[in-house]
Amino acid sequence: MIPEIGHFALILALALAIVQGILPLVGAHRGDATLMSVARPAIAGQLLFVALAYACLTWAFLHDDFSVLYVASHSQLALPFMYKATAVWGGHEGSVLLWILLIAAWTGAVARFSRRLPQPFVARVIGVLGLLSTGFLLYTLLTSNPFDRLSPAPADGGDLNPLLQDPGFVMHPPLLYVGYVGFSVAFAFAVAAMLSGNLDRKWARWTRPWTTAAWMFLTIGIALGSWWSYNELGWGGWWFWDPVENASFMPWLVGTALIHSLAVTEKRGLFKSWTLLLAITAFSLSLLGTFLVRSGVLISVHAFVSDPTRGYAILAFLAIVILGALTLYALRAPDLDSDAGFRPTSRETFLLLNNVLLVVAAALVFIGTLAPLVFEMANIGKISIGPPWFNVAFIIPMLPLVYLVGVGMHTAWRHHATSLLPKSLRWPAAIALVLGILIPGLVYGRFGVLVCVGTVAAFWVMGSALVDPIRSWRRAAGTPGLRPGVLGMSVAHFGVGLFVLGVTLVSAFTVETDRSMREGQALDVAGHTFELRELRDVQGPNYSAIEGAIEIRDNGKFIGEVLPQKRQYLVQKNWMTEAGINVHWNKDLFVALGDQLGNDAWSVRIQYKPMIRFIWLGALVMAIGGLIALSDRRYRGGPTQEEDS
Amino acid sequence: MSFRAFIPVLAFAALVVLLSLGLREDPSRLPSPFIGKPAPRLDLPTLADPSKRITNADFAGKTVLVNVWATWCVSCRDEHRFLLELAKSKTIPIYGINWRDTSAEAKNWLQQLGNPYTEIGEDQDGRAGIDWGVYGAPESFLIGSNGKVLHKQIGPLDQQNWERDFVPLIESQEPGT
Numbered sequence: 001m002i003p004e005i006g007h008f009a010l011i012l013a014l015a016l017a018i019v020q021g022i023l024p025l026v027g028a029h030r031g032d033a034t035l036m037s038v039a040r041p042a043i044a045g046q047l048l049f050v051a052l053a054y055a056c057l058t059w060a061f062l063h064d065d066f067s068v069l070y071v072a073s074h075s076q077l078a079l080p081f082m083y084k085a086t087a088v089w090g091g092h093e094g095s096v097l098l099w100i101l102l103i104a105a106w107t108g109a110v111a112r113f114s115r116r117l118p119q120p121f122v123a124r125v126i127g128v129l130g131l132l133s134t135g136f137l138l139y140t141l142l143t144s145n146p147f148d149r150l151s152p153a154p155a156d157g158g159d160l161n162p163l164l165q166d167p168g169f170v171m172h173p174p175l176l177y178v179g180y181v182g183f184s185v186a187f188a189f190a191v192a193a194m195l196s197g198n199l200d201r202k203w204a205r206w207t208r209p210w211t212t213a214a215w216m217f218l219t220i221g222i223a224l225g226s227w228w229s230y231n232e233l234g235w236g237g238w239w240f241w242d243p244v245e246n247a248s249f250m251p252w253l254v255g256t257a258l259i260h261s262l263a264v265t266e267k268r269g270l271f272k273s274w275t276l277l278l279a280i281t282a283f284s285l286s287l288l289g290t291f292l293v294r295s296g297v298l299i300s301v302h303a304f305v306s307d308p309t310r311g312y313a314i315l316a317f318l319a320i321v322i323l324g325a326l327t328l329y330a331l332r333a334p335d336l337d338s339d340a341g342f343r344p345t346s347r348e349t350f351l352l353l354n355n356v357l358l359v360v361a362a363a364l365v366f367i368g369t370l371a372p373l374v375f376e377m378a379n380i381g382k383i384s385i386g387p388p389w390f391n392v393a394f395i396i397p398m399l400p401l402v403y404l405v406g407v408g409m410h411t412a413w414r415h416h417a418t419s420l421l422p423k424s425l426r427w428p429a430a431i432a433l434v435l436g437i438l439i440p441g442l443v444y445g446r447f448g449v450l451v452c453v454g455t456v457a458a459f460w461v462m463g464s465a466l467v468d469p470i471r472s473w474r475r476a477a478g479t480p481g482l483r484p485g486v487l488g489m490s491v492a493h494f495g496v497g498l499f500v501l502g503v504t505l506v507s508a509f510t511v512e513t514d515r516s517m518r519e520g521q522a523l524d525v526a527g528h529t530f531e532l533r534e535l536r537d538v539q540g541p542n543y544s545a546i547e548g549a550i551e552i553r554d555n556g557k558f559i560g561e562v563l564p565q566k567r568q569y570l571v572q573k574n575w576m577t578e579a580g581i582n583v584h585w586n587k588d589l590f591v592a593l594g595d596q597l598g599n600d601a602w603s604v605r606i607q608y609k610p611m612i613r614f615i616w617l618g619a620l621v622m623a624i625g626g627l628i629a630l631s632d633r634r635y636r637g638g639p640t641q642e643e644d645s
Numbered sequence: 646m647s648f649r650a651f652i653p654v655l656a657f658a659a660l661v662v663l664l665s666l667g668l669r670e671d672p673s674r675l676p677s678p679f680i681g682k683p684a685p686r687l688d689l690p691t692l693a694d695p696s697k698r699i700t701n702a703d704f705a706g707k708t709v710l711v712n713v714w715a716t717w718c719v720s721c722r723d724e725h726r727f728l729l730e731l732a733k734s735k736t737i738p739i740y741g742i743n744w745r746d747t748s749a750e751a752k753n754w755l756q757q758l759g760n761p762y763t764e765i766g767e768d769q770d771g772r773a774g775i776d777w778g779v780y781g782a783p784e785s786f787l788i789g790s791n792g793k794v795l796h797k798q799i800g801p802l803d804q805q806n807w808e809r810d811f812v813p814l815i816e817s818q819e820p821g822t
Binding site: 280315322330372 | 651654657664667715717718752756771781782
C-alpha cells in the first residue's frame with residue numbers, strides 16, 4: 001500500500017510540476033500577476049509530494065518490503081540500518097528520485113529566499129525549474145519507476161553493492177547531487193534573464209550566492225567521493241580519472257569559472273554573454289554527467305544494451321533542455337557585450353585568464369572522457385586513455401592558474417597595476433620560494449624540479465591569500481575589516497594552496513610496496529616498522545572477513561595498530577578490501593591485505609602517503625571559503641548600494 | 646544576430662548526434678592497416694627480471710598473441726578473466742606488454758588476479774606502445790609464425806570476438822593444413 005502511495009504522490013507531483021512550468025512563464029510573458037503568483041504554491045505542493053514519494057521509498061527499505069523490485073535488488077534483511085536508509089540512492093531509480101527531490105528543494109529555496117526580487121523574474125526562474133522537474137518526473141515515471149512491484153516477492157533481497165557500504169558513501173552522492181542540481185538554479189536564472197531580455201548586472205548579483213552555494217556542495221561532494229574511493233577501493237589512490245569522477249569534476253571546473261566570471265559581470269558589466277554561456281554549460285555538464293553515468297554509454301556497452309530506452313530518454317531530455325537554452329542564447333547574446341574595454345593588468349584580465357584556463361582544463365577532461373566513445377564510434381574499438389593522459393593534460397592549464405591566482409587576488413578592478421609583483425606580495429613570494437625549495441629536500445630528502453614547482457606554487461598561493469586577512473587583523477581600531485566576500489575568497493584560495501601542497505607531496509613522496517608477510521613477521525617501510533601480530537576470522541552483519549592486526553612502530557615507539565580486512569559479502573559473494581589506515585596530520589600509513597600466498601603467508605600492500613589529508617582538507621577549506629562569501633549581506637537582496645565598489 | 650552566437654548550439658547538436666550513435670549496439674568493424682605487415686620491433690626488459698629482455702626473436706616461428714595491458718585500465722580487468730581461461734586452454738602463448746604502468750602495480754595485479762602470460766615486457770615510458778601503434782589499453786595482436794600481424798583487436802578480448810576473429814586465423818596457421 002505504501003509504495004502505491006509513493007507512486008501516486010509522484011504522479012501528483014508531475015501534475016503540479018507541469019502547472020509550475022507553464023503558468024508562471026505565461027504569466028511573466030503577458031504581465032499577468034495572477035498567473036505568476038501560481039509559482040510559489042505550485043512548487044510548495046510539488047516539493048511536498050516529491051518528499052512524500054521519497055519517504056515512501058525509504059519506508060519500503062526500512063521495512064524490507066522486497067515486493068518492491070528496487071528494494072529487492074538493492075537491500076537485504078541483514079543490511080545494517082544506516083545502509084538501508086541510504087540504499088535509496090544506491091541504484092538508478094532511487095538516484096533519479098533523489099535528483100527530483102533536490103531540484104524541488106532548490107526551487108523551494110529560491111521561492112523562499114527571493115522575495116525581494118521582481119515578481120516576473122522569480123516567476124520565470126521557478127517556471128524554468130518547473131520544466132526541468134517535469135522532465136525528470138516524466139523520465140522516472142515512464143522508464144525508471146522505483147515503486148514497480150515484484151511478484152512473487154522474494155524472501156530476501158539481493159543486497160546493496162558492497163562497494164557502497166561505507167560511511168563515505170552515506171554522504172557522498174547526496175552532497176554531489178545537491179551540487180549538481182544546484183547549478184540548475186544558475187541555469188534557470190540565466191534562462192529567466194534571457195527570456196526577460198533584461199540582462200543588466202543585477203542578474204549576476206542575484207545569481208552569485210546560488211552559484212556559490214551549489215559549488216560549495218559540489219566541492220565537498222567530490223572530496224568525499226575521493227575519500228571514499230581511497231578508503232574503499234583498497235589501492236590507496238585518491239583520484240582515478242574514471243568517467244564517473246570526471247562527470248562530477250567537469251561541472252566543478254566550469255562552475256568555478258562561472259563564480260569568477262559572475263564577479264566580473266556584477267562589478268564591471270563585462271563578459272555578460274560569456275557568463276550566460278558558462279551558466280548554461282555548468283548545468284549542461286551536470287546533465288551530461290548524469291547521462292554518461294546512467295546510460296552506461298562509456299563504461300560498458302553491454303550494461304546499456306539491456307535497456308536502451310533509458311539512454312535515449314535522457315539524451316532526448318538533455319537535447320531539449322540544452323539546445324533550447326543555447327538557441328535562446330544565440331538569439332539574445334550578441335546584443336549584450338559592451339565595448340567598455342579593460343586594461344591589460346587589471347583584475348578583469350586575471351579573471352579572464354582564470355576563465356580561459358579553467359575552461360581549457362574542463363575541455364581536456366571532456367575530451368579524455370569522451371575519446372573512448374569517439375574511438376568506438378569510428379569502429380576502432382573500446383579503450384581507455386587513462387591517467388597517464390589526464391595527469392599530463394590537466395597540469396598544463398592548472399599550473400599557470402595556480403601561479404596567477406596569487407597575483408590576481410591583489411590586483412584592482414579597472415586599474416592598471418604598476419608592477420606585476422606589488423610590494424605587499426614580495427614577502428609571500430620570498431617565503432614561498434624558500435619554503436617551497438627547502439621543504440622537499442629537508443623533510444623528504446629529495447629535491448626535484450617538478451616537486452619544487454608544485455610546493456612553491458602551493459606556498460605562494462597560501463601566502464598571497466593570507467595578505468588581506470593579516471592586514472585586516474592588524475588594522476587600526478575603528479577601521480572596517482574585510483568584507484565576507486573578500487575573506488571568503490582568501491580562505492578559498494588558501495584551500496587551493498593546501499590542496500596543491502597535498503597533491504604535490506603525495507605524488508612525489510609516496511612509498512608503496514607489496515610484500516608477503518606471515519604472522520609474527522615485521523617489515524620496514526619508509527622508516528616505520530610494520531609487524532603482523534595476528535590473522536583472525538571476523539564475522540560482520542552481512543559479511544565474513546579475515547582481519548590482520550598490524551602494529552606500527554616509528555623508531556621503536558608504538559604509534560598505532562591497523563586492522564585491514566579482506567571481506568566476503570555473503571549475498572553477492574564478492575571480495576572487498578577494507579584497508580587499515582593509521583592517520584596522522586602529516587602522513588597516512590595505509591595497509592591492505594592482498595591474497596593468501598600459501599604457507600600461511602599473505603600478500604600485504606603497505607603505503608606511506610605524506611600529507612594526503614591536505615588534499616581533502618584543502619577542498620574543505622575551499623568550501624568553507626564559499627560559505628563565508630555566502631554570508632555577505634550584499635546577497636540578502638537589500639538595496640543596491642554598492643553597485644560599483 | 647551573428648553566426649558566432651550559434652556555435653555553441655551547433656557544437657552541442659553535433660555532440661547529441663555523437664552520443665545517440667554511441668547508444669547503438671554492436672558497431673561493425675573495419676580492417677586495420679597493421680594486418681599483413683611484419684610485427685613491429687619489440688625489445689623490452691621483462692617484468693619478472695628487468696635484467697632479461699623480451700624481443701621478437703622470442704616468438705619467431707610461433708603463432709602468438711601479444712596483449713597490451715595496464716593496471717589502470719578498467720576494461721583490462723574484464724579481459725583478464727578471459728586471458729586466464731585462454732592460457733589454461735593452452736591454445737596459444739600469450740605475451741604481454743605492460744604499458745605505461747609501474748612494476749609494483751603490475752606485479753600486485755598479477756599476484757591478485759593470476760598470470761596468463763608466458764612472458765611480459767615492461768613498457769613504462771610507452772615507447773614500444775608508439776612502435777606498435779597503441780591507441781590505448783587493452784589491445785591485442787595476433788602474430789603468425791611468419792612474424793606478420795594477422796589480426797589486431799582494439800578493446801578487450803572475449804569469447805565472442807575470439808571465436809569470430811582469431812580462431813579461424815589460428816587454425817589456418819596450423820602446420821600441415
